[in-house]
Every structure is written in structure tokens, then in C-alpha cells.
Amino acid sequence: MDTEISTPIQFKKKAPKPKGRITTFFISLYDIHKFILRFFKEAFVPPFEFKEIVRQCYEVGVRSFTLISLTGFIVGLIFTKQSRPSLGQFGATSWLPSLVSIAIMRALAPLVTALIAAGKVGSSIGAELGSMRVTEQIDAMEVSGTKPFKFLVCTRVLATTLTIPILATYTGFIAILGGYVNVATNEGTSYSTYMQQVFDPLTFIDFTASLIKSIVFGFTIGIVGSYQGYNSTKGTEGVGKAANGAVVTAMFLIFIEEIVIVQITSWFR
Template identity: 70%
Template sequence: MFLALADVFAFISRFFRELFLPPYEFKEIIRQCYEVGFRSLLLISTTGFITGMVFTNQSRPSLSEFGATSWLPSLISIAIVRALGPLVTALIAAGKVGSSIGAEIGSMNVTEQIDAMEVSGTNPFKFLVVSRVLATSITVPILTMYTIFVALIGAFLNVSMNEQTSFTSYIQEVFGAISYVDIFASLLKSIVFGFTIGIVGCYKGYNSSKGTEGVGKAANAAVVTSMFLVFIEEMLSLQIVQSFR
């Protein structure tokens, strides 16, 4: 276990060393941002919209028992901005992006393309790992803000159909219930989630065992490990943010 932790620490340390050293692979970073962001957009949109509508439906009966359905927009905004938006986005990205990164780098490792890049004078770690980790760290926060927006729209449609709440009143209650600390904390969490997804996927793929079976194991381990770490980070961030409120 300690050897594995030391290997992970060395991998992360190498990432931060390579991050500030030239050459800088800007084209590859932009391409990876496109792969991570745009290709996940449809799935993120559908999931965010459904999350907003389902959470609203599940919360309404509990508030109705106390005659407090007018608090529904405030409850929705607090839940989605503080927890559901970043967490849902990270889990979707871990399943779609993490597995893709693990399988792609794992297959390159199996077919010895990484060794060929080293022979040709290219730094495979910077080209493959640094670009992908930066892309996930940049794109996941953007996707989180988009998920929050879509989820709030889905919740508004549900609230409007059942309580006949106007859009202006809904927006006022939504933004009245959250603060800049909530938005900043969500963005900061999303950056950490994106970094975790990228670094886990790259580590599992970069250190995959030889053979086609190793590619499948790398993709599966990337998803499971990143999801587990996302939940741990969510729990820790919740304790930290509550101490600042």
C-alpha cells in the first residue's frame, strides 16, 4: 500500500514539475477541452435537467406537509448550487471522461506508442498526461456551472406548472438563498473534482498492465477510483465550507 501511495505521489509530483516546463502543448490542451466538454454536453444537459425536475418533485411533498411550498425555489437553489450540481457533473465526467482517458492511454501503453514517443524525442508525459489533466481541471468547472443552470431551468418548469410561480419571482428567490461563498465553493470543488478525474484516469492508463485485459482494467479502475475519491472530496469540502459560513 505504501509503495502504491509513493508511486501515486511521484506521478502527481511529476505532473506539477512538467506543468511549468516548456514546451507547452496548447493545441493538445484545447483539443482535450473539446473532447471533455463538448462531447459531454448532451449527457450533462439531460442529466442536469432531470436532476432539477426530480429533486423538485421529491422535495414538494415534504414541504407541503408544513405549508411551506413557497420555500421550494430557495431549497432547490441551495441544494443544486452547493451539492448536486458539482457532484452530478463530476460523476458523469468520471464515468464518461475518466474511462475514456484510462482506456486511451492504456491502449497506447499496450501498443508501445508511449515508448515510441520517447524514442522520437517527444515528452509523452507532458503530451498525454499534463494536457488531459489540465483539460479536465478547466472544463469540469465550466460544465458544473452549465449543469446548475440547466437544473434550475428544469426545476423552474416544475415549480411553474405546479405553483404557477413567475420566472421573476423564481429567480429572485433562487439567488436570494445563495451567496458568493456558495458559488466560489462550487467552482473550487469542481476544479478539484476535474483534477482528480484527470489524474486518476491518466495514472491508471499510464501504469496499465500489458495486454488487452490491462486496457479494460485501466478504464474500469479509473471510473471506480475517481468516483470514490469524488465522494470523499465532497465530504471533506462540505466540512471546510461549513466552517466559513
């Protein structure tokens, strides 16, 4: 008696449809939203990594001190030199210290500091966390029972949020000194007279807006760099993309935040 061997019917699996750009964009927004919420959930819950926060503040602040000092001085010097011919046409070179202080304290100091930090600190955070991700160091920390997110992400974001305002304030004063060098060389203005003219037009709103900008910029640099590095993939190529994405995205967001904060503060003037 012949026996027939029945072969199971094989169904071909349908290949998943490629996600569109719009779908990928909204998925990325959702992931970023979860990442930020996770930061606020874990950053202010004990145990706190004070030693790591202090170390990261050192990495962000002290390691950027020389570059910030040189850039701030050059910005004040060049801005004063470029503004003199325009004011000289109207015989208003005496207004130069006031113009320098308003431009630097309201816009240039926080913005220049944030852009430098985005290039130096943001790329460093993205590359460091990205290399830890692709070498599975973060996975090993999760398996061992530690909290890598709190130790790696929260400390870096808090460090940039705390340190960037200090660097921005320092940059502002260094830029004002750079302006003084140019003004004293051309007009012979004394230091006390120059400083009095610098601080006369500034108001409490100017200092407050500059501080808020610096805090927002610092948080943006830290959270963008940490997100790019913490979620990097594809080996060494992913590390490079994480560092590059941290810089480009942070700079783009800094300009957007600058526009929004300037618009909001203008309502209170």
C-alpha cells in the same frame, strides 16, 4: 594419471517473497505521489501544448454537453418534484425555489457533473492511454525524443481541471431551469419571481465552494484516469482494468473530497 573434473557448485536462487497487501498499498501511494509531482513539474514548464489542451477540452466538454444537459435538467425536475410533498405538509411550498437553489448549487451540480465525467471522461482517458501503453506507442514516443508525459498526461489533466468547473456551472443553471418547469406547472410562479427566490439565499461562499469542488473534482478525474492508463500492463486485459480502475477510483475520491470540502466550508458559514 587420472584427472578429476570439478563441477561448479550451483546455488539455487531464492524466489522473491510475495509482497504483502500493506507493502503493495504503500508502494502504490509512492508511485501516485511521484506521478502527481511529475505533473506539476512538467505542466507549467515550456513548451506548452496549447493545441492539444484545446482539443482535449473539446473532447471533455463538447462531447459531454448533451449528456450533461439532459442529466442536469432531470435532476432539477425530479428534486423539485420529490421535495414538494415534504414542504407541503408544513405549508412551505413557497420555499421550494430556495431549497432547490441551495441543494443544487452547493452539492448536486458539482457532484453530478463529476460523477458523469468520471464515468465518461475518466474511462475514456484510462482506456486511451492504456491502449497506447500496451501497444508500445508511448515507448516509441520516448525513444524518438518527444515528451509523452507532457503531451498525453499534462494536457488531459489540465483539460479536465479547466472544463469540469464550466460544465458544473452549466449543470447548475440547467437544473434550476428544470426546477422552474415543475414550479411553474404546479404553482404558476413567473420566471422573474422564481429566479429572484432562487438567488436570494445564495452567498459568495456557496459559489466559491462550488467552484473549488469542481476544480478539485476535475483534477482528480484527469490525474486518476491518466495514472491508470499510463501505467497499465498485461495487454488488452490491462486496458480494461485501467478504464475500470479510473472510474471506480475517481468516484471514490470524489465522494471523499466532497465530505472534506463540505466540512471545511461549513467552518466559514
